[in-house]
Amino acid sequence: MIDWLNQNSGVLQVITSVCTLAIWLFYAQLLYTTYRRDTRPRLLINKGVGKDDLGSPCLICNMSKEPIFIQCLVVELETSEGVFCTTATDPDESLDDDENRKPVRERTRQGPLHSGACIEVKSFRELIERAAVAGGVQVDDGLPRDREVDFLSLRLTIISIYGPEDHPFGAARTFSLDCSDVQCPQIQPMSLDTERLTSRKDKRQVEQWLWEYI
Known part of the structure; x- marks a missing residue:
């Protein structure tokens, strides 16, 4: 041996x-x-508890190891008439004197979100109405007045800065809309998880939205 x-x-x-x-x-x-895994930003966009589907609040949770800074919330409403896009960063377009005396966190959704923290962003009905109005579509209670118009899906994109990163990143989730039953319209996520926008095309879109809405 x-x-x-x-x-x-x-x-x-x-x-x-x-x-x-x-x-x-x-x-x-x-x-x-x-x-x-520790340095990659991770956001969750989810549907919270509500009286009905459209009345459910939209929740944003920071599951990253470090805080993030939310810069912009973009809403895209896909309809039979086209896709309408707007921002939902600020609760209201205009603020009166009473609104201006409120804390900044109540006047805008811009700002830091600590690790493990969660914020509520309007109800899905309000997000739909905001995007529809931006596209010139009249709505009643989250549904189009013109029954010839169909609402197909709602996509929410969060643009943020993560501590260790030098550039903004985007996270998005799309929800399908079924408004065939006007008494009980339905909204359901189209994916099991929130999508991280990492492609070159997505990054260019994120930068374009920042220039447009910030």
Whole structure:
């Protein structure tokens, strides 16, 4: 056995070196994966509890390890007449003197959101109405007055700055709309999770919205 080890010592050293390198690569990949998970921003856009589907509040939760700074909320309403886009960053377009005396957090949704924190962003009905009005569509209680117009989906995009990152990032979720029953319209998420906007096209759109709405 000793003679065989002596005769094949060179091969054994190579095998040992390869195994050691593989172990180091495994731990390096593990550390990198952990680092990426800890430093990657993660937002959740969800439907909260409400009296009915359209009356449910839209919730934004920061599941990142560090705080984020919300810069802009963009609402896109897909209809049979086209896609209407507007911002929902501020609760109201105009503020009177009484509104201006309120705390900043009550006058705008811009600002920091700490890790594990959650904020409520209007009801889905209000978001639909805001986008519809921006597109010139008259609505009653979240539904189009013109029954020839169909509301198909609602997409909410959050544009934020994450502490370790130098550039803004976007997170979006789309909800399908079923308004066939005017007494009980339905809204349901079209994906199991919130989408991170990482493609070049998405990043260009995020920058365009910032220039337009900020």
